[in-house]
Amino acid sequence: FKVEFHGTNNRSYILGAESQESMEQWMKALACAGYDYMKLMVAELQRQLDDIEETPLPLPLAQGVNSPVPPPRTRHNPFNKPDNNPHQRSHSMRxxxxxxxxxxxxxxxxxxxxxxxxxxxxxxxxxxxxxxxxxxxxxxxxxxxxxxxxxxxxxxx
Missing domain, CATH: 1.20.58 (Methane Monooxygenase Hydroxylase; Chain G, domain 1)
Known part of the structure; x- marks a missing residue:
């Protein structure tokens, strides 16, 4: 049987089994391996998240002197300027x-x-x-x- 991983630079694997039952066991093992790997990754990510949440954030870093300053709230609107170009205005000729x-x-x-x-x-x-x-x-x-x-x-x- 053939196992394909679609996408660029991915490989295809051709596996052989001596019987239908053996092939089904391999397929179950591959499916469970994917699920077990996912469980392992979730457990590792959860552990990292718990470590981060348990670590207190130091006050100097939380209220840093060199922390980024938000930009000023005043913005320039280019549409506020009067435009003296007569071709850009439309007037009724009625x-x-x-x-x-x-x-x-x-x-x-x-x-x-x-x-x-x-x-x-x-x-x-x-x-x-x-x-x-x-x-x-x-x-x-x-x-x-x-x-x-x-x-x-x-x-x-």
């Missing part, structure tokens, strides 16, 4: 009045960011959300008008 109001809102937020004034998420959400809601409501109104106009004439020639 009407010039909404575009100008949206640009004013954007400039207001950029001025606040450049002046290092903190703005809450709610204020930021509202400043960007109002023009979006305005555009969405305008679009929805146009869709309703299209549906209303299409139902007036059932047949067109």
């Amino acid at each position: 009407s010039t009045s909404s575009n100008s109001s949206r640009l004013e809102d954007t400039r207001l937020v950029e001025n606040n960011a450049s002046a290092k004034v903190s703005i809450t998420f709610r204020e930021l959400h509202n400043s960007y959300g109002r023009p979006i809601l305005k555009d969405f409501n305008f679009w929805k109104h146009e869709q309703r008008e299209k549906v209303d106009n299409s139902t007036d004439n059932l047949i067109t020639f």
Whole structure:
């Protein structure tokens, strides 16, 4: 019979037995050897863990002078800087009045960011959300008008 260990650089072993019963005994011995080895390894690891837990940690090492210091909590967010590249912004081209109001809102937020004034998420959400809601409501109104106009004439020639 053949015993294979799959993987790179692993060997295969071909064993011979004189009878089926002898082969079965070898297979049982191999299976038990794996289980016994596992029990032996678990017992050894448990002994090492017990040794580590019993050993008290010296105070100078626990409160070491040269222990690592955590990094400062302040982080730089690159998205806080105003970006003056006009190609990276998307604006609706529906009407010039909404575009100008949206640009004013954007400039207001950029001025606040450049002046290092903190703005809450709610204020930021509202400043960007109002023009979006305005555009969405305008679009929805146009869709309703299209549906209303299409139902007036059932047949067109």
